[in-house]
Amino acid sequence: NEVERARLAVPGAGEAQAFSAHVAVQEIVQGQGFGKVFAPMLNLLVHPSKPSFRQKALKALEQVVVLDPKTLANDQVRKGVLRLMGDPAKLVRAQAVSLVGSYMATSPQLLKEYFVGVCDRCRDTGVSVRKAAMLILRDCLATEGQASEIVDGACVAMIPLLKDESSDIRKQISHLLKSMWFPQPPSAGLSxxxxFAQIRGVVAEAHKSGITDRDGQTVVDLIGDFLVEAMGEQG
Incomplete structure (x- = not known):
């Protein structure tokens, strides 16, 4: 009957809540009220004395980003998240890095805006932060047709992790580079x-970067050692 059809047409509470939240995010992000509505959360992102406040603010921001990833492109949000990637608290740094990880590989704009910040975290003192950064860059490298400057920069940032204190990180980086440059079967992947051109580009970028591993070994030397070892395994 008409009453039954009308009742069935009404969305459930969960659907209505999700839709309302989505509409609210659109109004905030696309409208003029972003700074006003988000001011308390943005202030907590840079709270000077309470890491727990900064962490909770990141969790709140994550809920907004799930509904609209373009929130991460907002200038105020970008500055806040990049600042927290260098936060004194390891948990805050790890969460800030992870926040952008799900979106960088699929959004050229977000990749450009957060790339350097994530690359820098490959040299973080926290294992969890280094691993989070490494996994994000790995996913970015898996994107077909990725720009050469991204490939070069990501490889230079990750190669020092070949000597990381974490055996899991060392294994993952070694596996990644071997799959890129010494794929099995050899006909897989790039020609x-x-x-060869990719390796040459990475070496050139390594010369410019001046980055070293935790023992002071340069990225160029690390690349050389890796290539010798990998070719020995091939032989």
Missing amino acids: VAAR
């Missing part, structure tokens, strides 16, 4: 010429 030999393209792989």
Whole structure:
């Protein structure tokens, strides 16, 4: 009957709540009220004395980003998240890095805006932060047709992790580089010429970066050691 059809047409409480939240986010992010409505949360992102407040603010921001990833492109949000990637508290740094991880590989704009910040976290003192950054860059490298400057920069940032104190990180980086430059079977992936060009680009970027591992070994030397070892395994 008409009453029954009308009742069935009404969305459930969960659907209504999700829709209302989505509409609210659109109004805030796309409208003029972003700064006013988000001011308390943005202030907590930089709270000077309470890491727990900064962490809770990141969790709140994550809920907004799930509904609209473009929130991460907002200038105020970007500055706050990048600042927290260098936070004194390891848990805050790890959460800030993880927040952008799900979106960088699929959004060229967010990749550009957060790339350097994530690369820097590969040298973090916290294992969990380094691993989070490494996994994000790995996913970015898996994107077909990725720009050469992203490939070069990501590899240079990750290669020092070949000597990381974490055996899991060392294994994952070694596996990643071998799959890129010494795929099995050899016909998989890029052509030999393209792989050689990629290695040459990474070496050139490594020379410019001046980055070293925790023992002071340069990225160029690390690349050389890795290539010798990998080619020995191939032989």
